[in-house]
Each structure stands twice: as C-alpha cells, then as structure tokens.
Amino acid sequence: MIREDVVYGLIFNQANDKVLMVKNMGSVWTLPGGAVENGETLEQAVIREVKEETNLTIEIEHIVAVNEVLFAEKGVHPIFFTFKVKVVDGEIGIIDENEISEIKWVDLETANVLMPYHPNGIRGLLASNSSYIFQL
Template sequence: MSSRRDYYHDPAAPRANSLVPGGSALVVDDQGRVLLQRRADSGNWALPGGTMDIGETLSECVVREVKEETGLEIEIAGLLGIYTDPQHVIAYADGEVRQEFNITLYGRAIGGALAVSDESTDVRFVDPSEFSRIPIHDTVRLRLRHHVEHRATPHIG
C-alpha cells in the first residue's frame, strides 16, 4: 500500500489539516525534453522536488531535492508558477492531510549524472510527445502544460 494518496477535485477527499511549503524543478535539456522521475510511492512520473527545511530558501530546497532525487546539479533559471489549489490534498498514512503548496521553478542542469534515488524507480528526460502516454498526476500535467504553452507570465493559483 502507498504511504500517500492524492485527491484532486474529489468530493470524497479528507479535509486538509496541514500546509507545507515546497518546490519542484522543471529542467529541460537541449532537445526540449523534461526531467522526470517515476515515483516509487505512486508509480506516477513527476517533477523532482520536495518540501522546504527550516533555514533554507525555496531555491536552495529545489536545488537540494533535485540533487537528492535525480543526481543532477542545477541552477535556478526562472519561475513556472505557484500551485496552491485547495482541491488538491495529499493524505498520508500518519493522518496528515496536506493541501498542495508547490512553487515550480525552472532549472538548468550544470553538473552531476542521472541516478535513481530511494524515492524513484526511474529518472530520465522525457519528450513532451510522451506525456500523454505515461502515468502523470493531473496536477503535474497542469504544470507540464503550462511549460509547453510557453506562457509569458508565471501561473499563480
């Protein structure tokens, strides 16, 4: 059984009791492919990222999480969007029900080598043409769609 369950616009979702700031990185290679990891807990492909630790900035959090989860060293290159939809909650086995709070930053790879972590079963750059054929949670699909649309301004919602 998974240690977490995502609910998205689901009337049966439990009520959120937690809000934790986090971030993820949208890293694109020179062929336009996006860095994704296949999550060990859900089997879905997702952007690398995680929650902030006390004492670090959001940028430091995203750089750290990408290194831990993918093996790549990145630098921050911009803002894709702020994603705080109260209709997306994540229920954990310990009773925490967290409302989504994710700031997705653009990142640029500057070193390291792709490596799977204990949080993933695969890590690779994925061509946008593959997005519709692989399991990706709707909230991550939204971020990928915003990237592909080449929006002039970041998403705030």
C-alpha cells in the first residue's frame, strides 16, 4: 500500500459558531486541505493547501487530530493530520474551479454529519490540543 499524508485546516468562526468547509469536485465536503508534497512539512502543506483552496492566509495554532484509514481497493493508506488554524489575511474565494466547487461556513451540527469520523465532533476537535514539532 502507498502511504499518503494529508493535512486539513480547521477554521472556526467563534462569533457565529461555524466552521469553514470546501466542496471538492467529487461532491465531498471537507475541511480545506490536501496531500503533503515531497519535501514539505505538515505545517507548510496545510498553509499552502488552505491558500490554494480558499484564498486565505493562515497561521497554525496546534494539531487537533490524527486519523488514518486503509483503502485496500485503491492500495492507499492515507494519514490525515488536522490543524486548528486562524485566518490572518485574505478574502474567501475559489482559486481553482477544477478542484473546488463551493466554499461555505457550516454550522457545527452539519459539519459533524459531513465529517462523521470524528467521534466527538467538531467541538471535540476544538477542545483538543497537541503539540506539533518539526525537528531540525
């Protein structure tokens, strides 16, 4: 199986209790994110992916989840790293219309339905906190 690292940015708007999600061309809603490129750290990848998918510049706060799954039929073993991030610049916009069809703020209950693999839901992710260290 081929191992693939995937990163996501959890962008939470505390004022209206919503999370930013993107709809991929495959009709799947996710947090903004994607595959880590060769030679890229997880932090670099999530910053790049969020920018590519939402036009937002972010800063990393901390890692909130690590998930993995085996797709035996595809021969892929992705490991998903989700970071809590904050927006520091930019306006929401689709940069690549061949990849992202829609971006919207979603209430937490809807986000939980769209991402059922987090047993404690988005609130659980928001309460989670772990360190991420890139060792030189």
